[in-house]
Amino acid sequence: MPGKAVGGKVVLSGSLVVVRELDRGMPQLTDEQGRRFLLTGGWAEELVRLHGHTVKVWGELGPKKLFQPTVVVTRYELLEVGGQSPQVGELRLEAEGRLQLRQQDRALVVEAPAALRQRLRARVGCKVWLVGELVGSVLRPSAFGWLRCQAAQTIDVNQAPGRGPAIKRKESSR
Numbered sequence: 001m002p003g004k005a006v007g008g009k010v011v012l013s014g015s016l017v018v019v020r021e022l023d024r025g026m027p028q029l030t031d032e033q034g035r036r037f038l039l040t041g042g043w044a045e046e047l048v049r050l051h052g053h054t055v056k057v058w059g060e061l062g063p064k065k066l067f068q069p070t071v072v073v074t075r076y077e078l079l080e081v082g083g084q085s086p087q088v089g090e091l092r093l094e095a096e097g098r099l100q101l102r103q104q105d106r107a108l109v110v111e112a113p114a115a116l117r118q119r120l121r122a123r124v125g126c127k128v129w130l131v132g133e134l135v136g137s138v139l140r141p142s143a144f145g146w147l148r149c150q151a152a153q154t155i156d157v158n159q160a161p162g163r164g165p166a167i168k169r170k171e172s173s174r
């Protein structure tokens with residue numbers, strides 16, 4: 001869908017790449033007409049984590065930056081990851097120890113192989129995307145990525161559920 005401008009407001013779809021700006025990356029969207037836009041605003045931190053994926057953004061045209069037009073993003077939707085439609089939501093751990101992806105209108109049970117399940121458990125409480133087989137309300141993911149965590153979390157990458165203490169490594173939300 002090409003970009004639409006109405007009084008400074010735009011809706012754009014396209015692929016995202018991260019371009020460098022001094023000491024950090026900035027998300028850049030290339031729309032279906034080949035136009036490039038730097039994406040700014042409150043969603044930029046999440047959008048940086050979507051390098052190589054297809055998104056749709058809503059926002060307002062902003063001032064040029066790095067010689068490119070900018071869009072101050074007010075919301076976005078992740079459309080495609082590796083040719084698949086992703087499921088996006090907050091990863092939760094149910095009382096029974098099962099993983100759940102909480103979305104705005106539903107909750108999906110996440111059934112993953114042990115190694116992937118352990119990596120997903122380290123992101124409980126985070127906003128993530130998952131791709132894989134969806135059957136009813138059960139999602140069997142083959143890949144995932146995280147978009148946002150409320151705060152830097154202490155993540156135990158060496159401990160399986162039910163074991164004693166292990167060496168912990170702190171991962172930042174960046």
